[in-house]
Amino acid sequence: MTHQRSIEDLRAEVDQINRDLLTLLSKRGEVVAQIGHAKTQEGRPNHYDPAREDKQLKEIESLNQGPFTSAAVKAIFKEIFKASLDLEESNDKKQLLVSRKVKSEDTVLDIDGVRIGGDAPPIIVAGPCSIESEEQMEQTAAFLAAKGVKILRGGAYKPRTSPYGFQGMGVDGLILGSRVAKEHGMLFVTEVMDTRDVEIVAEHADILQVGARNMHNFALLREVGRSRRPVLLKRGLSATIEEWLYAAEYILSEGNNEVILCERGIRTYEKWTRNTLDLSAVALAKQETHLPVIVDVTHAAGRRDLLIPLAKAALAVGADGIHVEVHPSPATALSDNEQQLDFAGYDKFSESLSSLLRQPARV
Numbered sequence: 001m002t003h004q005r006s007i008e009d010l011r012a013e014v015d016q017i018n019r020d021l022l023t024l025l026s027k028r029g030e031v032v033a034q035i036g037h038a039k040t041q042e043g044r045p046n047h048y049d050p051a052r053e054d055k056q057l058k059e060i061e062s063l064n065q066g067p068f069t070s071a072a073v074k075a076i077f078k079e080i081f082k083a084s085l086d087l088e089e090s091n092d093k094k095q096l097l098v099s100r101k102v103k104s105e106d107t108v109l110d111i112d113g114v115r116i117g118g119d120a121p122p123i124i125v126a127g128p129c130s131i132e133s134e135e136q137m138e139q140t141a142a143f144l145a146a147k148g149v150k151i152l153r154g155g156a157y158k159p160r161t162s163p164y165g166f167q168g169m170g171v172d173g174l175i176l177g178s179r180v181a182k183e184h185g186m187l188f189v190t191e192v193m194d195t196r197d198v199e200i201v202a203e204h205a206d207i208l209q210v211g212a213r214n215m216h217n218f219a220l221l222r223e224v225g226r227s228r229r230p231v232l233l234k235r236g237l238s239a240t241i242e243e244w245l246y247a248a249e250y251i252l253s254e255g256n257n258e259v260i261l262c263e264r265g266i267r268t269y270e271k272w273t274r275n276t277l278d279l280s281a282v283a284l285a286k287q288e289t290h291l292p293v294i295v296d297v298t299h300a301a302g303r304r305d306l307l308i309p310l311a312k313a314a315l316a317v318g319a320d321g322i323h324v325e326v327h328p329s330p331a332t333a334l335s336d337n338e339q340q341l342d343f344a345g346y347d348k349f350s351e352s353l354s355s356l357l358r359q360p361a362r363v
């Protein structure tokens with residue numbers, strides 16, 4: 001009988017090989033990091049070098065004598081290249097202004113005494129989808145102010161899917177919304193869709209909203225970045241978290257640090273909800289950035305019966321506030337009449353959340 005080594009003995013050898021591989025990997029990582037640094041100093045915008053990777057893979061393939069197939073060995077080395085590139089880039093890529101690596105403490109906005117983010121209790125942003133009439137705004141603001149809501153929303157410029165849908169009251173809506181908010185001691189947030197309107201909207205609004213459909217409008221992002229108003233930045237319909245945070249970076253890079261991120265659901269294959277609320281995006285945005293993050297539950301679900309559970313979930317993952325649409329008579333609203341809450345609905349909604357709204361978000 002040939003002598004057979006025991007499994008234990010063989011495993012001890014594998015353990016030693018692992019240690020040797022790790023030592024070599026770490027050594028490789030250090031060299032690669034130096035290459036990355038040199039590339040940054042040379043001002044090379046791209047660290048990824050597919051031709052160099054290809055050359056290495058070809059050499060590895062020609063040297064491979066088994067027992068692993070060349071495909072298997074190449075896949076392993078491709079993973080090593082990927083990790084090396086990540087290492088290079090995380091060491092050397094420009095640190096984003098939105099990142100917690102640049103600013104570790106939470107950004108807390110203080111807009112005329114209304115605090116948002118950090119240790120402030122979660123805020124509610126509420127109001128109708130569109131500003132429609134004096135009576136509608138007056139009734140809504142009076143009701144919400146009496147319930148302690150500090151931020152009134154209402155759209156004067158509406159990004160409607162159809163060009164024939166109600167497009168909003170424009171400047172008249174801005175004037176009306178800001179006056180009514182002021183009369184009730186509230187802040188006024190409204191959407192701006194066009195770079196040409198930033199100045200006039202900033203004149204009337206306390207917070208500028210960049211809507212989901214405009215999250216990729218880089219000219220608009222730069223323009224609101226130059227205005228001195230806080231910005232509520234909604235996540236795009238199909239935007240990745242990275243794209244959303246880069247959109248915020250556009251605003252910060254122009255010198256405006258007062259950005260509130262707003263997750264509003266993303267487009268998926270799901271049909272029972274209008275959008276799919278991405279709670280991991282909320283948790284990640286809180287973790288990766290120092291900015292306040294709120295959740296628009298109205299658009300996230302597109303249906304009233306999910307607003308309470310989704311708002312609870314949002315607060316549980318650390319949201320700094322909830323955005324919800326409220327209308328005196330949702331059935332006759334000029335937009336979004338499927339999803340806005342009436343006053344009784346809002347009462348039920350806020351009562352269900354009352355204990356969560358008293359405490360700052362803690363995860």
Ligand SMILES: C=C(O[C@@H]1C=C(C(=O)O)C=C[C@H]1O)C(=O)O
Nearest residue numbers: 032035048049052053081084085
């Ligand atoms: C280290 C480099 O940067 C990246 C990482 C590589 C690697 O790990 O070998 C190869 C090419 C680049 O994608 C390099 O350019 O040499």
